[in-house]
Every structure is written in C-alpha cells, then in structure tokens.
Amino acid sequence: MNNQQSSQQLADIAIVGVGVMGSSLARNFARNGYRVALYDRRTENVSKLIAEHGGEGEFVGCNDLQELAVNLSKPRRALLMVPAGTATDAAIDDLVEAFDEGDIIIDGGNSLYTDTVRRERAVALTGRHFVGAGISGGEEGALTGPSIMPGGPQESWESIRPLLESIAAKVDGAPCVRYIGANGAGHFVKMVHNGIEYADMQLIGEAYHLLRHGAGLEPSRIAKIFREWNDGDLASYLIGITADILETSDPDTGAPMIDVIHDAAGQKGTGRWTAKEALDLGIPATAIGEAVFARALSSSTELRAAALDHFPTGNLADFAALGISVEEFIEHVRRALYASKLVAYAQGFDLIAAGSAEYNWNINPRDLAAVWRGGCIIQAAFLDRIDNAYEKLPELPSLLLDSYFTGELDGLIDSWRTVAASAIRLGLAAPVFSSSLSYYDSLCSKRLPAALVQAQRDYFGAHTYRRVDSDGVFHLDWTGDKSQEQKR
Numbered sequence: 001m002n003n004q005q006s007s008q009q010l011a012d013i014a015i016v017g018v019g020v021m022g023s024s025l026a027r028n029f030a031r032n033g034y035r036v037a038l039y040d041r042r043t044e045n046v047s048k049l050i051a052e053h054g055g056e057g058e059f060v061g062c063n064d065l066q067e068l069a070v071n072l073s074k075p076r077r078a079l080l081m082v083p084a085g086t087a088t089d090a091a092i093d094d095l096v097e098a099f100d101e102g103d104i105i106i107d108g109g110n111s112l113y114t115d116t117v118r119r120e121r122a123v124a125l126t127g128r129h130f131v132g133a134g135i136s137g138g139e140e141g142a143l144t145g146p147s148i149m150p151g152g153p154q155e156s157w158e159s160i161r162p163l164l165e166s167i168a169a170k171v172d173g174a175p176c177v178r179y180i181g182a183n184g185a186g187h188f189v190k191m192v193h194n195g196i197e198y199a200d201m202q203l204i205g206e207a208y209h210l211l212r213h214g215a216g217l218e219p220s221r222i223a224k225i226f227r228e229w230n231d232g233d234l235a236s237y238l239i240g241i242t243a244d245i246l247e248t249s250d251p252d253t254g255a256p257m258i259d260v261i262h263d264a265a266g267q268k269g270t271g272r273w274t275a276k277e278a279l280d281l282g283i284p285a286t287a288i289g290e291a292v293f294a295r296a297l298s299s300s301t302e303l304r305a306a307a308l309d310h311f312p313t314g315n316l317a318d319f320a321a322l323g324i325s326v327e328e329f330i331e332h333v334r335r336a337l338y339a340s341k342l343v344a345y346a347q348g349f350d351l352i353a354a355g356s357a358e359y360n361w362n363i364n365p366r367d368l369a370a371v372w373r374g375g376c377i378i379q380a381a382f383l384d385r386i387d388n389a390y391e392k393l394p395e396l397p398s399l400l401l402d403s404y405f406t407g408e409l410d411g412l413i414d415s416w417r418t419v420a421a422s423a424i425r426l427g428l429a430a431p432v433f434s435s436s437l438s439y440y441d442s443l444c445s446k447r448l449p450a451a452l453v454q455a456q457r458d459y460f461g462a463h464t465y466r467r468v469d470s471d472g473v474f475h476l477d478w479t480g481d482k483s484q485e486q487k488r
Helices: 019-033 043-056 064-072 087-098 113-126 140-146 155-165 185-214 217-229 239-244 270-281 286-298 303-312 324-359 366-370 383-392 401-408 411-427 431-444 451-462
Strands: 013-016 038-039 057-061 078-080 104-107 131-134 146-151 474-476 485-486
Touching: 013 019, 013 064, 019 038, 019 043, 019 140, 019 411, 038 043, 038 064, 038 366, 057 239, 064 087, 064 185, 064 431, 078 087, 078 155, 078 451, 087 104, 087 286, 087 485, 104 113, 104 155, 113 131, 131 140, 131 155, 131 185, 131 217, 140 286, 140 366, 146 155, 185 217, 185 239, 185 270, 185 286, 185 324, 185 411, 217 239, 217 324, 217 366, 286 324, 324 366, 324 401, 324 411, 324 431, 366 383, 451 474
Parallel strands: 013 038, 013 078, 038 057, 078 104, 104 131
Antiparallel strands: 131 146, 474 485
16 A cells, blocks of 8 residues: 655545445546545455556555545545445544545445435534535446436535546536535435336336247347337337347356346335335326335245245236237337336436425436436436427426427327236236326326325315315315315
C-alpha cells in the first residue's frame, strides 16, 4: 500500500468497497484519466485489483480511511460501494470522522431512499456533504458506462458532475447521468427503476414460458425469436440478453442452460420497496407488484411441490385447441409483451411523479428517459418516445395517454387479450400479462365495482359515500329505515 502522496499525486476520487461493482467503477474512473484511491476492509480485494488491472490507470491502495483521506485532493470525494443497511451507516460514520468540512460522501449502493434522507441530514450537521446516487448497469455497465441517478445538495452535484459524466454511458454523445433532486430523490428513482426491471424481467419470462410450454418451442428457436424482436419495437438490453441465455448450452450436460437452472428467483429488496411505496402513495403499480409476488411464489418450493401433487387443474386445453397457428401465437405474444411493458413503464413513471410531488423533489420525467437510454438494465428503444411524450406535455397524466402510445396500443389490444385468455386455457401462469391487461381495462371502464365496495364499507362501518348526481358525502341507514344523511 502507498503512503502519503505528494500534492501532484493526490487522487481525484476514492472507492470504498472494492467488490464487483466497486472494482469495475474504479477501473472505469482510471480508464478515464482519474487517479483513484481504494479502500476495502478486505485488503486482498484492493491488492487483487491493482495486481490485475493496475495497467489501466493510476490507483492508490490504502490501508485505512485515514490514509485514504490523506491521499485525496480537496474537496475529498468518496464513492461508497458497500452493502445497503448497517454496513453503509458504519462506512459513512467512519468517513465523516476521516474527512473535513466540505468533503463529499457518495452512496452508490441500492439504499432505501428514506435511509438516504436520514443520512444526508445527519452528515450535513457535520459540515460534510452526502449524495445518494443510484447506479445501474451491473458489472459490465459499471466498467464500460453505467446509468447514474444522483440526488443530494445541488452544490455537491456540481463538484462531482465532471467525474460522473465521464464514466457514464453515452447515447448520441450525451452522458446518461442527470441530477435528479434533493436528498433521497436519486435513490427513490433507482428504486423505481429496479421495480420496473422486476416487471420487465417477469414479462419476458412469461413470454418465454408461453412460447416454450404453450407453443412447444425449443429454447434455440425462442432465442431466434427474441433476436428478431430485438430489432424492432421491443429492442432493449433485457431482450438481448434473454436471447443470449436461451441459446446457451450447459457445459456439463449439453442441455439448454435454461433447463438446468432452478426455477426460484431471488430478490434483494428494491422490488419490494417499490411495491410498498406504491401502496403508501396510492399508485396502482400492479405490474411491479405482481412481479414481486411472482418471485416470492417461485421461491415457495415446498408449497409448489405439494400443489403439484394435490391441486386439481380442471380441463386444460392443449395448444391445438386454441385454434391458433404457432406463427400467429408468436406474434400475439410479441404484441402482448409490448403492451404490458408499456403499462409497467407507465406505472413506474406515475410512481416517480407521485413521489416527487410528495417530497417536493421536482423530478423532471424527461431526465429519467435520458438517463435510462443507455447503461442501465431497463434501457429500451421506446425511451426516446417517452422523452418525446414529456417534451410535448410535461404534465402528462400517464404515458398511456400520449398520442403515440395510444396509437401503438390500438394495434396490440386484441393480441393482448388472446394471450391472456390462452394462458388461462393452457393453465400457464402469466400474472403480469394478466394484471397489466386488467389495469388497462380498469382505466377504460366507465364504471368499476368500487361502487359496491364503497357501499359495503358504508354498510358495516359508516365510511360514507359520494353520489354521482350531487355534491357532498353521505351515509345510508342500511339496516333501518334506509334514510340518507348528508355528512358534509
């Protein structure tokens, strides 16, 4: 490890936590001409990085945070890439002690935005600055150009802006990083980004499931289908990697790799956080919620095993009974996937708008479209269309009301219904396809069963109701003389 450096050799930024993401980000900074100080509680991680990639740029290995502080130019800037929760709190406390007033601590992990709000307030009291920055792109994105969503003090953003813009993904020459808003705005947006990611991944999984176990196609054939889809409206990072996955064979058995992977999906919390926040803010993010539940159900292995042996299924149709050719079904699934993806993204943007209003962040939805165009997991071709939609009407109530997307949906609805109905007849679960369609149909319904729900609430709990033909709030004496009382 290096000792104190001369002023000419001071590092531009520090990475604290040199795991998979931290190591890749450090290399990215170094490749872009920055001198990078490194610290990890596991000193071997730092030594390994320098030994294997020291030729990519200038690195300064440090034994502790005090040495790290000595080797950083002022204002000091340290990017934390440690596990969310208590580990992040501990690292922040240690950096506050090692740093001086005006220095900047950046949390680049998947922290809950309420923790970020709390941390910024606490750090501000010490005279240091705290930035919560969502970073998307995985290991490859971190190395070659991630999508970055920083929130925190405006003055801190100006200090770190050149560094983040240099390492971010570039689309049409523009870096995929924008200042999102105060305190927890960056991590809130990253949380919802991950919620959309959950929905997108589940939808692609459902499309694969229907093609494989409904139409009976082999993974190699489905891989070619996804490649074709990736040249059109569905072009996205996730569609592309799905094709890669489906054409990969198991090195041990030669079987399709997808067939030897246990069908239980893990989760680290951001999807759950998004679903909970949607409930708290009253936003019907049904696609995200169903995707979270789908992962939880997939991991309920004992229940699934018991159900397989004991649950009746009724009379299921085979594919031939659907009266649809394989090629027709493939196109129906493509259209249904596109429609459902539009719903998932629209719900995510609705949630961000609600969060922005609730916490006075003033988040610009066009910034999100710009940031997510490259480097992140949910990058997709239609993000340009989303940008255009908000450029035309900044206060757009829903993406689905934009003329372009309304026009797109017009050609997708019949296929969407066909796929949802086919999944039910075949006994193949497609919860996000179905819930997205139900969401859409609910929006299009002149009357919803909520009238009956509200009547029930008034019947047993005197929760009142509103009338369609007059103003005010009312209660009916349901069990007595049926008289109506206006409450206000």
